[in-house]
Amino acid sequence: MIPIKRRQFMRYAVGALVMPVSRIVRADPAANEPGLVELGIEAGESRVDGDSWAGWLYTYNSQLPGPVLEARSGDTVRIRLLNRLGEATNLHFHGLHVPPTGAADNGFLMVPPGEVSNYEFRIPANHPAGTFWYHPHVHESTARQVSRGLAGAILIRGDLDAVPAVAGAPEYILVLQDLDLDSRGYPREPNMMERVTGREGNLVTLSGTFNPTIAIAAGGWVRLRLINASASRFYRLKVEEHAMAQIASDGGPLPSPQYLDELLLAPGERAEVMVEGTRTPGAYRVLNLPYNRGGMGMMGAFRGTEVLASLVYDGNADRRIALPERLFPFDALPQPSRRRSFVLGQGMGMGMGMMGGTNFSINGRTYNPNRVDTQARLGDVEEWEFVNPSMMDHPMHIHTNSFQVIDASGGVQTAWKDVALVRAGSRVRVRMKFSDYAGRTFYHCHILDHEDLGMMGILEIQG
Ligand code: C2O
Ligand code: CU
Ligand code: CU
Numbered sequence: 001m002i003p004i005k006r007r008q009f010m011r012y013a014v015g016a017l018v019m020p021v022s023r024i025v026r027a028d029p030a031a032n033e034p035g036l037v038e039l040g041i042e043a044g045e046s047r048v049d050g051d052s053w054a055g056w057l058y059t060y061n062s063q064l065p066g067p068v069l070e071a072r073s074g075d076t077v078r079i080r081l082l083n084r085l086g087e088a089t090n091l092h093f094h095g096l097h098v099p100p101t102g103a104a105d106n107g108f109l110m111v112p113p114g115e116v117s118n119y120e121f122r123i124p125a126n127h128p129a130g131t132f133w134y135h136p137h138v139h140e141s142t143a144r145q146v147s148r149g150l151a152g153a154i155l156i157r158g159d160l161d162a163v164p165a166v167a168g169a170p171e172y173i174l175v176l177q178d179l180d181l182d183s184r185g186y187p188r189e190p191n192m193m194e195r196v197t198g199r200e201g202n203l204v205t206l207s208g209t210f211n212p213t214i215a216i217a218a219g220g221w222v223r224l225r226l227i228n229a230s231a232s233r234f235y236r237l238k239v240e241e242h243a244m245a246q247i248a249s250d251g252g253p254l255p256s257p258q259y260l261d262e263l264l265l266a267p268g269e270r271a272e273v274m275v276e277g278t279r280t281p282g283a284y285r286v287l288n289l290p291y292n293r294g295g296m297g298m299m300g301a302f303r304g305t306e307v308l309a310s311l312v313y314d315g316n317a318d319r320r321i322a323l324p325e326r327l328f329p330f331d332a333l334p335q336p337s338r339r340r341s342f343v344l345g346q347g348m349g350m351g352m353g354m355m356g357g358t359n360f361s362i363n364g365r366t367y368n369p370n371r372v373d374t375q376a377r378l379g380d381v382e383e384w385e386f387v388n389p390s391m392m393d394h395p396m397h398i399h400t401n402s403f404q405v406i407d408a409s410g411g412v413q414t415a416w417k418d419v420a421l422v423r424a425g426s427r428v429r430v431r432m433k434f435s436d437y438a439g440r441t442f443y444h445c446h447i448l449d450h451e452d453l454g455m456m457g458i459l460e461i462q463g
Helices: 142-147 192-197 448-452
Strands: 036-049 054-060 069-072 076-083 092-094 116-122 130-135 152-157 171-179 203-206 213-218 221-228 235-239 244-249 252-260 263-265 270-276 283-288 306-316 338-347 359-362 374-377 381-388 394-398 403-406 419-422 426-433 439-445 456-462
Touching: 036 069, 069 076, 130 142, 130 221, 130 270, 142 448, 152 171, 152 221, 192 448, 203 306, 213 221, 221 235, 221 263, 235 306, 263 270, 338 394, 381 394, 381 419, 394 426, 419 426, 439 448
Parallel strands: 036 076, 069 152, 171 221, 213 306, 338 381, 374 456
Antiparallel strands: 036 054, 076 116, 092 130, 130 152, 171 203, 221 270, 235 263, 235 283, 244 252, 244 270, 283 306, 338 359, 381 426, 394 419, 394 439, 403 426, 439 456
């Protein structure tokens, strides 16, 4: 069993591989007392045998991806993390609105090899339902740990799950992971140029399966929960001959379904889409269309079309359930009391010439764990502008509080986000309210090599 190389897997025709789908349907939630979700997670190194590939990876509980953490708003989550890796690790709960301090979503907490850490936090009663994820957050090692396999889905159940068309649809959790394995199945270490561009691998798996089959009933819906858990790879997704009805974004439900032909998912981003089986029964490819995220084409930031999965008709739906035109109310945040600007940069490095150096910075400074870069007040609304004069896209992520993106005309985009794609040569404004939780938290580029190379800052929310 050897990993399939990119050149080979791009050639797969539809129907060439029919994969079992069991691994990407949701895991059984553990039997817990009501209101409490408990999970033991062991980070370690394991050999993972996929259906058509095998590799030595970093895993949670020997699985790729890690176990699904499923909770309802109001639940308490308790996680015992045992670190069996040869290096420090920790857990970040990406997108959850929980404290950034103590035993909660604390990115300063490190778990040395062989040690245990107990995480505990409560999902607020008014937390939006949606798709979130967990992954390590160890500055300078995050890209390596995530690209070797460490990631898992978090599902918060709530009102969105009760919408009839959604509730009645089979659910697929698609954790998009980008692995880079050599011919013996060992992870390959990128060179500095690849890190500057943002590493991309040679094996994309969807919840651990290469080119899985997604079964759909003719006349019925499927619900896809998409999580870009790749270190740097972007996904410009398209389902052949099918529209996608997006019902949720990073931070939960949209006010109404958005019908899309394609969907761009930058690292860290999530989307929930509904697909309806309205075509002639058969097999249709789920494609990753070409995307150029800047840098220099020859360095691998540009790639061609890839086949990610197959949507295969299987049976007929008993009846058609319409997706409602409206989902849930959306409240735009009020005008900000403060505006800030963050200029994304590449500092001077070791003669990288046109690539502009190997240090990444925000407002001219590379990450320093002992420095607070931005101080804000609990309860305030602020507007942040990310300015990207560089030649590469930077998907900027903010911990703890989701934000609203302001479009060029000053209007508010009706979606809660925690990653905003700031394309090369452009600027993006986001508005957020610092609710509930004081403490130090992070903002950074979610091309994880860029975060590791310094494009991260510390935000202190003062209570
Ligand atoms: Cu998913 Cu600080 O990131
Ligand atoms: Cu995060
Ligand atoms: Cu970046």
